[in-house]
Amino acid sequence: MQLVDVSSGYYGQKILDGISFEIIEPGVYVVLGPNGAGKTTLFRTIAGILHPITGEIRINGIHAEDQTAREQLAYLTHIDGIPDGLRVIDALKFYATVEHVGMESIDHVIELLDLQELKLKYFNQLSQGQKKRVSIARIFLREKNIYLLDEPTSNLDPKIAKEIRDLVLDLSKDRVVLYSSHNLFEAREIGTRVITIIQGKLALFGKIDDIKTQKYVVGIRVFGGENMPEDVQKEGDYYLYELEGPEDVSQVIADLSARGIKIREVKEMQNPLEELFK
Amino acid sequence: MQNIDILIIIQYIVAIGISAGALIYWRLKHEFKGELLLYTLLAYAVAIALKYVVQLPTINYVIGSNPAILGLYYGAQTAGFEVGFSYVVARFLARREKLTMKDAAGFGLGLGFWENAVLLGGLQLVNLFTYYAILSTNSALATTVYTQLSTSSPGLFAPPSALLGGGALFVLERTSSLLAHLAWGYLCVVAACTRKLKYFWIALPMGFIDFLVPFAPALTAIGFEALVFALSLGCVLLAWFITKGERNAAMSESSRNEAPLPRTTGITTSLTSVNFKRSINYGKTYLILGIIVSVVMMATLSLTGGSAAGAAILSSTFPLIVPMFAVIGCMGALMIFTSDKVKGVYEYLIAYGINPFAIFWSIVASAVGLTCIILAITVPVSIIVFVAVVGSISPVFGLLILYYTIPLSIAAAMFITMAGMIWSSLSTRKAGLNSPVGAAPILGIAPVLVVLLISTTVDPAYVLYIAAAVSGALILLVILLIGVATKKLVKERFLANV
Numbered sequence: 001m002q003l004v005d006v007s008s009g010y011y012g013q014k015i016l017d018g019i020s021f022e023i024i025e026p027g028v029y030v031v032l033g034p035n036g037a038g039k040t041t042l043f044r045t046i047a048g049i050l051h052p053i054t055g056e057i058r059i060n061g062i063h064a065e066d067q068t069a070r071e072q073l074a075y076l077t078h079i080d081g082i083p084d085g086l087r088v089i090d091a092l093k094f095y096a097t098v099e100h101v102g103m104e105s106i107d108h109v110i111e112l113l114d115l116q117e118l119k120l121k122y123f124n125q126l127s128q129g130q131k132k133r134v135s136i137a138r139i140f141l142r143e144k145n146i147y148l149l150d151e152p153t154s155n156l157d158p159k160i161a162k163e164i165r166d167l168v169l170d171l172s173k174d175r176v177v178l179y180s181s182h183n184l185f186e187a188r189e190i191g192t193r194v195i196t197i198i199q200g201k202l203a204l205f206g207k208i209d210d211i212k213t214q215k216y217v218v219g220i221r222v223f224g225g226e227n228m229p230e231d232v233q234k235e236g237d238y239y240l241y242e243l244e245g246p247e248d249v250s251q252v253i254a255d256l257s258a259r260g261i262k263i264r265e266v267k268e269m270q271n272p273l274e275e276l277f278k
Numbered sequence: 279m280q281n282i283d284i285l286i287i288i289q290y291i292v293a294i295g296i297s298a299g300a301l302i303y304w305r306l307k308h309e310f311k312g313e314l315l316l317y318t319l320l321a322y323a324v325a326i327a328l329k330y331v332v333q334l335p336t337i338n339y340v341i342g343s344n345p346a347i348l349g350l351y352y353g354a355q356t357a358g359f360e361v362g363f364s365y366v367v368a369r370f371l372a373r374r375e376k377l378t379m380k381d382a383a384g385f386g387l388g389l390g391f392w393e394n395a396v397l398l399g400g401l402q403l404v405n406l407f408t409y410y411a412i413l414s415t416n417s418a419l420a421t422t423v424y425t426q427l428s429t430s431s432p433g434l435f436a437p438p439s440a441l442l443g444g445g446a447l448f449v450l451e452r453t454s455s456l457l458a459h460l461a462w463g464y465l466c467v468v469a470a471c472t473r474k475l476k477y478f479w480i481a482l483p484m485g486f487i488d489f490l491v492p493f494a495p496a497l498t499a500i501g502f503e504a505l506v507f508a509l510s511l512g513c514v515l516l517a518w519f520i521t522k523g524e525r526n527a528a529m530s531e532s533s534r535n536e537a538p539l540p541r542t543t544g545i546t547t548s549l550t551s552v553n554f555k556r557s558i559n560y561g562k563t564y565l566i567l568g569i570i571v572s573v574v575m576m577a578t579l580s581l582t583g584g585s586a587a588g589a590a591i592l593s594s595t596f597p598l599i600v601p602m603f604a605v606i607g608c609m610g611a612l613m614i615f616t617s618d619k620v621k622g623v624y625e626y627l628i629a630y631g632i633n634p635f636a637i638f639w640s641i642v643a644s645a646v647g648l649t650c651i652i653l654a655i656t657v658p659v660s661i662i663v664f665v666a667v668v669g670s671i672s673p674v675f676g677l678l679i680l681y682y683t684i685p686l687s688i689a690a691a692m693f694i695t696m697a698g699m700i701w702s703s704l705s706t707r708k709a710g711l712n713s714p715v716g717a718a719p720i721l722g723i724a725p726v727l728v729v730l731l732i733s734t735t736v737d738p739a740y741v742l743y744i745a746a747a748v749s750g751a752l753i754l755l756v757i758l759l760i761g762v763a764t765k766k767l768v769k770e771r772f773l774a775n776v
Contacts, residue, residue: 048628075630083621084621098626154677
């Protein structure tokens with residue numbers, strides 16, 4: 001994948017400015033940047049949804065907006081993109097029709113993303129995490145060469161997020177995965193190379209070790225909350241825990257259970273990245 | 279009074295079926311781009327318009343002259359304008375990477391489709407239906423039409439024994455025309471894509487097939503049609519064999535560029551089918567409303583003032599109001615579009631390589647499908663009610679259904695769906711106007727009301743022509759809007775949160 005001096009944006013207004021990089025080897029390339037930096041715009045431009053204002057994108061030497069190039073790309077954005085009023089199975093059938101694959105592929109992704117119990121439910125009845133799983137399932141309907149994953153684990157509980165990351169790591173053995181995240185811990189776990197975008201410009205295209213580390217933060221929503229330790233910070237309905245990594249989550253849950261606290265939801269929080277770039 | 283034999287109508291339907299069938303078959307089999315039909319329309323329409331422009335002031339000088347001069351006159355125009363413009367359009371598109379070798383046969387079939395299924399087939403078929411319907415009425419208008427036709431086109435009233443042979447020759451003639459257009463259209467695209475002008479120079483003389491036209495009387499009908507068919511078939515075979523090397527080169531180039539994945543082509547058909555099913559489910563309230571209200575209206579009208587008066591009202595009024603219910607009933611398609619846009623579905627579809635043309639077309643086709651459901655229920659039911667009340671079908675009722683209700687319902691549904699999609703695409707969530715569904719039925723029945731109002735002020739004999747003209751204009755407008763919107767609307771317009 002080759003980007004040459006790509007500027008892109010909406011209605012002629014530039015969000016990305018003069019981005020150039022080339023990806024030759026397979027692997028996970030984590031796209032980092034603060035909110036509004038242009039990560040989603042970058043993904044949309046590579047996916048052919050936005051036409052570059054200047055510059056050119058080539059996939060295996062073919063113009064990115066060419067159908068042959070598009071067929072090599074899988075794209076996942078933070079919008080579910082599931083048609084309204086459909087059951088999960090029908091939503092998967094809709095995209096299977098678009099991808100020209102059959103029931104075998106649908107059965108495969110149902111098993112892969114553990115959607116067996118959800119498949120007959122209407123999509124709008126699902127929780128945020130379940131919706132995300134269905135949305136992710138779509139990109140595995142057909143094998144691709146390049147995967148553009150825009151915050152695929154946001155709103156997921158740590159267990160599912162870990163499973164998704166494992167799937168991505170498995171993919172990346174012989175495919176290119178562009179993976180955007182707000183979570184630096186996640187970035188360090190999954191990727192070895194990083195593309196950082198700041199104010200629409202390419203700030204770094206290099207090794208992930210070149211940037212500083214940050215704590216792993218999970219948010220825990222509980223029933224009641226009267227017995228919660230007083231020193232735990234709160235963001236909305238979520239109590240925030242700064243941990244060394246996902247392996248510490250089970251210990252936190254055990255501690256809270258010992259206090260008689262019933263846990264409603266655990267999710268990885270979006271870690272602000274602004275400080276990284278100071 | 280003698281009516282047109284149904285065999286004449288059948289021969290046109292067969293000829294149209296061959297051209298349209300070949301095009302549809304190639305579309306399903308080889309999945310060329312849908313826009314190709316618009317491009318070929320452009321090439322063909324400009325060529326035919328120029329032929330008329332040239333012939334209008336010059337035809338009198340050559341008509342009746344030596345057949346060879348007349349033949350050159352016709353042949354040169356077909357070669358220069360039809361073949362020439364096919365190449366100009368193909369070259370223009372190939373330079374912009376809108377046309378590839380894969381589209382060559384589809385391009386040729388498209389040219390043949392416009393000539394045989396539309397200009398010389400479809401339009402004439404509409405005329406024949408009109409004559410047939412008018413001559414069924416035994417009215418003063420029917421007598422006038424019969425007198426005119428029996429003088430200008432006595433062949434329309436020939437006995438069936440004569441029609442069978444003529445019909446077969448007509449079908450052969452249209453098939454020959456399709457083959458000739460296929461041959462030169464194909465070669466023009468190959469010439470444009472490979473930048474090898476030699477293919478164009480081979481295609482150009484194929485237009486001189488019209489050189490034979492003035493010799494038809496001398497050759498007899500069978501001899502002439504057989505010769506033209508043989509030459510047309512020869513043109514296709516020649517085009518196919520001399521381009522074998524180019525096809526092989528294009529295939530190996532394509533396989534070099536292709537990813538090791540199956541291609542996702544033929545999406546338009548699938549998307550249309552899926553969206554049609556969804557639009558039935560999504561807009562079922564509107565669909566049921568459209569059907570129920572029209573049936574209730576029909577029952578009310580048929581019972582008004584006793585059977586005779588009810589029949590009169592039913593025959594003259596009911597067909598006029600059905601298009602309004604069709605507009606209401608087709609809202610499911612527009613609802614699908616606005617909902618999918620808000621839900622971000624189009625972001626994914628565009629990423630999959632589906633272009634806005636396919637999206638617009640699938641929604642418009644779904645709206646037509648919904649309208650057909652309403653018509654398929656209300657029209658037969660109204661005929662049954664009519665027969666039950668009166669005992670037979672009134673010609674006026676039949677004519678109105680055929681030329682007013684059906685075309686105007688479909689045209690109004692297409693128009694409001696396309697207008698609604700453009701409205702939704704141009705609106706933003708902030709403006710709160712993303713869903714035009716609320717106002718769409720009001721806008722959609724406007725053309726129907728306009729026709730109704732005009733109908734009250736003109737001679738009833740012209741009502742059908744007005745309805746047909748408005749329907750045709752609306753359908754052309756929709757085609758134009760699809761083309762313009764595909765070309766001019768930036769893709770950001772299809773995203774949910776921009």
